[in-house]
Each structure stands twice: as C-alpha cells, then as structure tokens.
Amino acid sequence: MRKTAARARPLQEASVPTATARPRATALVPAPAPPPAPAVRFLSIDEGSAGQRIDNFLLRELKGVPKSHIYRILRSGEVRVDGGRAKPEHKLAAGQTVRLPPVRVAARDDTSPALPRDFPVLFEDAQLLIVDKPAGVAVHGGSGISHGLIEQVRAARPELRDLELVHRLDRETSGVLLLAKKRSALRRLHDELRDGATDKHYLALVSGKWRDDKRAVKAPLLKYVAGDGERRVRVATEGQPSETVFRLLRRWPQACLLDCELLTGRTHQIRVHLLHTGHPIAGDDKYGDYDWNHELARMGLKRMFLHAARMSFTHPATGETMTVEAPLPAALVDFVGRLDLPAGPARTDAALQAAASEPAAAPRRRSPTGDR
Secondary structure, X not given: OHHHHHHHHHHHHHOOOOOOOOOOOOOOOOOOOOOOOOOOEXXXXXXXXXXXXXXXXXXXXXXXXXXXXXXXXXXXOOOEEOOEEOOOOOEOOOOOEEEEOOOOOOOOOOOOOOOOOOOOEEEEOOOEEEEEEOOOOOOOOEOOEOOOHHHHHHHHOOOOOOOEEOOOOOOOOEEEEEEEOOHHHHHHHHHHHHXXXXXXXXXXXXXXXXXXXXXXXXXOEEEEEOOOOXXXXXXXXXXXXXXXXXXXXXXXXXXXXXXXXXXXXXXXXHHHXXXXXXXXXXOOOOOOOHHHHHHHHHHOOOOOOEEEEEEEEEOOOOOOEEEEEOOOOHHHHHHHHHOOOOOOOOOOXXXXXXXOOOOOOOOOOOOOEOOO
C-alpha cells in the first residue's frame, strides 16, 4: 500500500497546475481567405465605350492580363458580343452585351496606393491632358514597377475618373505624352494613331558621323526574349514593317543631333533603327555603345538622349489640327554645351531649342503606332 501511495503522489501533484506553469493564451489568426475563383462576366456597352475596338476595350477592362492572353481569348471565341464571336477590330455599339470568360488577373506584390504627383502641363482642356514626361518615369506600372505616371496623375486628379494614356513613351524617353480625359477622346485618338494620321518628331544624339542631311530607314522589327529573359527588339525580315525618317540638325566630330520622324510606331523603333545604321543613341543602356556611354557619363550625361519634341494630331472634339511641343530638357541642353568642339555647318547653336519648335509639315499617312 505504501508503495502504491508513493507512486500516486507525483501524479496528483502534476495534475494541479501552478501559476508559473500555466500556458500563455495564444490568439488564433485566421488564415486569409483564398481569392474568389474568376467567373463569367457580362458587361453592357455605354455611350462612352461605343465605337471602341473590342481589343482596346478588353485591355482597359482586364488590366493586369497579358495582351497575348487577351488576343487568345478573342481568337478562341471565349469573348462574345451579343452572343456571337468578335474579331479584335470589331467596334462596339451602345447597348451591346460583352461576355467575358473567367480570367484571373495577376495581383501585384505592392498594393500600396500611388503617391499623387504633378507633371508639367503642355496643354489641357475638357478632352485632353498633355504633359511633359521626365526621363526615368515609367508611363504605367508593371514589370517590377508598382506605379507609373498614369497612376500618379490619377492620384493627384481623382476627379478624372476616365483618364487613360493615349500612347506610350519608354521610361528613359522624355517629352510630349497625351492623356485622354474621356473615352470618346481616347477612341478618336486611337483611331488617328492606327490610321497613321499623327505626326511625331523626336530629338536624338547619336554616335559617329551622320553623313546624310535626310535619310529614310525601312527595316522590319521583331520582338524577342533574350537569353537573360529581357525583352528586346531587332531587325529581322520576319518582323513588322517599320520606317523612320532622320534629318541632320547638328554635327560634331564624334556625335550628331538628329530629328527623328516616326512613320510607324513599333516598340523601340528609333533606338533599334539607329543601332541598325551604326549610330546608337547616346546613353542607351539597352542598344547603345557601352564604352561610349561610359565616356559620356563621365562628361555628365546621366540619361538616354532621346526626347519626344513635337506631336501633331487632330483634336478629338474640335477637329482642328494641333501641334504640341516640349522643349529640350535643361540637362540635355547643358550636356550639348559641353561638346565644345567646333560644330559643323548643318545648323547653328540655336537648333538645340529651335528644332523642337520648327513648324510641322502636314501629317503624312502612317502605319499603326505603338510605343517607342
């Protein structure tokens, strides 16, 4: 009996919890609910979207969905307009119903709101907001960039609920950038761009001795993915038809200032066409000359020397021809001043600013446009 009692005592002691041994309560954090599965949606077309191409409508409605996937669901017939298939160029009419298949939109890692930012305004009215985009600012978020210019302007101007980019510029390109305040204005300007009815001029500083006063470069361009995963463009016979007209503005022994007129608007068109001619753009870290860029950086060039100087188009509401200009940024003017070797006879020093404000010729008819 004593032996049994001796064994029972520690069990009795262990069964009585002490204050020091009481476990601390732990708050249970519920696991986040999984995102809802995508479902079929039906959208009714209002007056603001009437006349817009179905592919552009989908690009706006399905933000975050790759463009290639949008065209895939169009080709497969998963997108329906009033119950029927629709080609990418189909123009929507008010009152039509668009069926969108289940599409999962990729969520961004950074969900913080865009910080409001004001940009220099070149022109503004009830239809348009045209800004002077600085170099180093992406026009929209994506590819590792949480927020771009369009998101920052929307944050600064929340009353502009339908504000959209009319076209794009590369991150390191500065100059004229059009934004539409109304869907009707966006639609008409997209039609102009598609029909080649706009007139775009850029200023570029290039390496080497450009020998022609005027040269038209016709070289098809093809997008591809390099071995490191970076997206690039090169000249290839199977690429899209592309044409740029270059005019010599000023010449130095090792560099030239060119006016670049886009007759098409392919991705990186000016940059790749100039590389194709053997005259890469100063400061271009993707298609440029590495050694020359390093030398220019020591001289003070901290960006790519490509500037969207002038754009002419038809105003979407008044029908008048407009020409909007952005002056060459002070940093580029200052850098050119450091090229203190004697200039050639092509132009005087005043060309640096005058080139951006010379009267534009009547817009020529061009092929469909994109970003540079």
